[in-house]
Amino acid sequence: MAIPLEKTIGIVLFTLLSPADAQPTDAEREVWDQVDVVLKDAKGILDELQAYKGAGQEIREAIQNPSDEALQEQAWAAVVPLVGKLKKFYEFSQRLESALHSLLGALTSVTYDPTQHLEREQALAKQFAEILHFTLRFDELKMTNPAIQNDFSYYRRTLSRMRINNVPAEGENEVNNELANRISLFYADATPMLKTLSDGTTKFVSENKNLPIENTTDCLSTMATVCKVMLETPEYRSRFSSEETVSFCLRVMVGVIILYDYVHPVGAFAKSSKIDMKGCIKVLKDQPPNSVDGLLNALRYTTKHLNDESTNKTIKTMLQKD
Secondary structure (H helix, E strand, C coil), X not given: CCCCCHHHHHHHHHHHHCCCCCCCCCCCHHHHHHHHHHHHHHHHHHHHHHCCCCCHXXXXXXXXXXXXXXXXXXXXXXXXXXXXXXXXXXXXXXXXXXXXXXHHHHHCCCCCCHHHHHHHCHHHHHHHHHHHHHHHHHHHHHHCXXXXXXXXXXXXXXXXXXXXXXXXXXXXXXXXXXXXXXXHHHXXXXXXXXXHHHHXXXXXXXXXXXXXXXXXXXXXXXXXXXXXXXXXXXXXXXXXXXXXHHHHHHHHHHHHHHXXXXXXXXXXXXXXXXXXXXXXXXXXXXXXXXXCHHHXXXXXXXXXXXXXXXXXXXXXXXXXXX
């Protein structure tokens, strides 16, 4: 293996398993504080998304009885606060992208090589991992909740009709037309948070042309390799405190693979890729059935280069649905 990973794996494993978060050094503190503010809100966002039930029944009744004003008002009253939540999730994605930029700036600087960054800046590496974990978890929840897009579509249709009829719309100030377009595009994506981070990473690379692209791709591939080795090695795996730690590592591994695939010129699946894709897919497929469907789907449907001609046929076969 090109990168000496034993020491890094030991450090990352300790960081993951320690009950307290890795404490930032003085050099990390400024970026860590910025990102910490965002991460503190992440759990609440996931809790709200998990509890999101939608206004399906009210919407159905309103559509089936178009002349019943009371039912129209009930549906609108049910949808408006939900749209407020959807707006909040969208705005959080913008904050997450900004936090990612700060972390990438620190973890890809020319001061150290990727392995040294992970060893010396454990607190920032852990935050990066936490952002990826949140992102994959958010998208897993969103993918299994069709109410989100249904609610927002109904909101936009109703708002449009109210405008035509010159009816004042409570809540319109919350989401104006331009913002509604952006939110609609966000939720139209199967994995909206991942797309936000992928686009954000691509933007980071294009805005930092003085920084060799390898600084970013090597950081991502090193994290993918560390996660893969920890998950596939019984000695390391046995020290995981819970299945949640396993899920955390799996999500981080898939997250960095997708970001790598977006920013590397030939992607994660090419022969020259520094990520052992066959090994990573095997680790995913070795998990209990149905526990990693969302992660495998993320690799199937949200990567950029999987369907390139240069992608090894074995990898394509491994990722086919059983």
